[in-house]
Amino acid sequence: MSRVDAAPAGSRPAQTPGDxxxxxxxxxxxxxxxxxxxxxxxxxxxxxxxxSIMLIHVPSGGGKSAIISIPRDSYMPIPGHGSxxxxxxxxxxxxQLLVETLEQVTDLRIDGYLEIGFGGFASVVNSLGGVxxxxxxxxxxxxxxxxxxxxxxTLDGKNALGFVRARxxxxxxxxxxxxxxxxxxxAIMKGAATPSTVLNPFRYWSFTHTAAQAVGVGKDxxxxxxxxxxxxxxxxxxxxxxxxxxxxxxxxYRTRAGLAVKWDSxxxxxxxxxxxxxxxxEAPPAGTDxxxxxx
Numbered sequence: 483m484s485r486v487d488a489a490p491a492g493s494r495p496a497q498t499p500g501d502x503x504x505x506x507x508x509x510x511x512x513x514x515x516x517x518x519x520x521x522x523x524x525x526x527x528x529x530x531x532x533x534s535i536m537l538i539h540v541p542s543g544g545g546k547s548a549i550i551s552i553p554r555d556s557y558m559p560i561p562g563h564g565s566x567x568x569x570x571x572x573x574x575x576x577x578q579l580l581v582e583t584l585e586q587v588t589d590l591r592i593d594g595y596l597e598i599g600f601g602g603f604a605s606v607v608n609s610l611g612g613v614x615x616x617x618x619x620x621x622x623x624x625x626x627x628x629x630x631x632x633x634x635x636t637l638d639g640k641n642a643l644g645f646v647r648a649r650x651x652x653x654x655x656x657x658x659x660x661x662x663x664x665x666x667x668x669a670i671m672k673g674a675a676t677p678s679t680v681l682n683p684f685r686y687w688s689f690t691h692t693a694a695q696a697v698g699v700g701k702d703x704x705x706x707x708x709x710x711x712x713x714x715x716x717x718x719x720x721x722x723x724x725x726x727x728x729x730x731x732x733x734x735y736r737t738r739a740g741l742a743v744k745w746d747s748x749x750x751x752x753x754x755x756x757x758x759x760x761x762x763x764e765a766p767p768a769g770t771d772x773x774x775x776x777x
Contacts, residue, residue, distance in 0.1 A: 488595035488700040490582035495591040499542040499760035503594040503703075503711050504581060505549075507534035507603065507646070507663070508572070532569045532580065533647055534663045537590070540710045545762040547714035548724040549667065550753075551660035556728070557735055557742035558587050566739050577700070588754040594707035595700030602696025603646075604639030609692040610673045611685065612636040615645060615666065623651035642666065656743065660727050668719030671712065724763055729753060 488504070535552040554569040560583050563574055571583040581592050598606070607613050616634040621644075623629075628644030628651075630637075637645055646666050652658035679685050699708060717723030729749035735742045756763060 483694045483697055483699045485701045486577050486595060486597060486698040488577035488581050488592075489702050490578045490585070492582075495585050495589050495758075497591055497593075498758050500757065501540045501542075501593045501707065501710060502590050502757065503538040503540075503596065503707060504584065504592050505534075505536040505538055505711065505715075506532050506572070506577070506580070506595070506597040508532055508597055508599050532572045534660070535568065535580075535584075536660075536664070536667075537584070537588075537592075538711055538714045539757050540714055541760050541762070543760065543762075546722060546724050546764055547710075547717060548726065548757075548763055549664050549714060549718055551664060551727045552584070553656045553660060553727070553730070553743045555656060555741075555743045557737050557739070557744055558583065561586060565737070567742050570739070588757075590754055590758055594703035594711065595698075596703070596708070596711055597698040598696050602692075604643050605692050606689070606696050607637070607639040607642045607670065609685070609688040610670070610679060612638050613642055613666070613669050613673050615642070615669050617645070618662075621645070621648055621651045623648040625650050655733065657727060657730070657733065661725075664718055664725045667715045668717070668723075668725075671716035672719040675716065726763075 532554055535554055537550045537552065538547065539550065540547045552568060554567065556568045557565060558568055559565050560568075560571045560574065560579065563570070568580070568583060572580040575582075577595060577597065581595065584590075585592055613636065614634065615637050617630045617632055620632045621628055621630045623644065626644035626648035628641055628648060630641060630645065646659070646663045648662075649655050649659045652662075654661075673679065674689060679689060714723050718725050729746040730743060731746040732744040735744035753763075755761075
């Protein structure tokens, strides 16, 4: 796998009992031919931005891991560059500035980093022979180059990429897209672990080698960290991993950078405090904390 320098310089938040990782889907197109760009409908924009940003928290105890989507239009301070949408941090300063920005806003130490681009994403899906997804509603989106019917179906690399990128065809915009991205993470890990993949040497070789070539891993991200991230992603398919979006207040927040997403500061701060202190995000079953079921 290629190594990415994602650790920012200077002072950083203290280590926490649990581990927090950053998973990024970038719109990098520099490894795609003109024909591949046309087939995947990625366009030809210059530069690199983040189409998806997720924090993955793995607690030190026995609680559930959590995948937390950060809308790419979230408005926040970017160190040395004023306030802007969070995906501008990646565009301006790459992984290092994105990590620094999120650490500053959340006061959470980011312990590891994984990144995948457009071409790598489609290749990984195709190496599995497609991924089974239940499309929540009919999605016809010319910007994402898809025309998908509602219902469960197998998506190839092109349609899977459109499924996780589409927002114009989703009435919830980026929020709906973030939910579909988390849904897809669980589906692709579930597909990777099925007997049809693991027991088929040709498909397994294709998947593992394609994934290794497609994914960029932080220089300080260990094998244990990578395993934690993959296990948390797999848990999204069976609800053993919590799937959520950072608390939001305004999806049409007017800023000098255009319409952006404003977090619910109080609730977001409470969420990140719970993660920092390794508190469980899910309430215990009724009656297990010594209180009556309705207490």
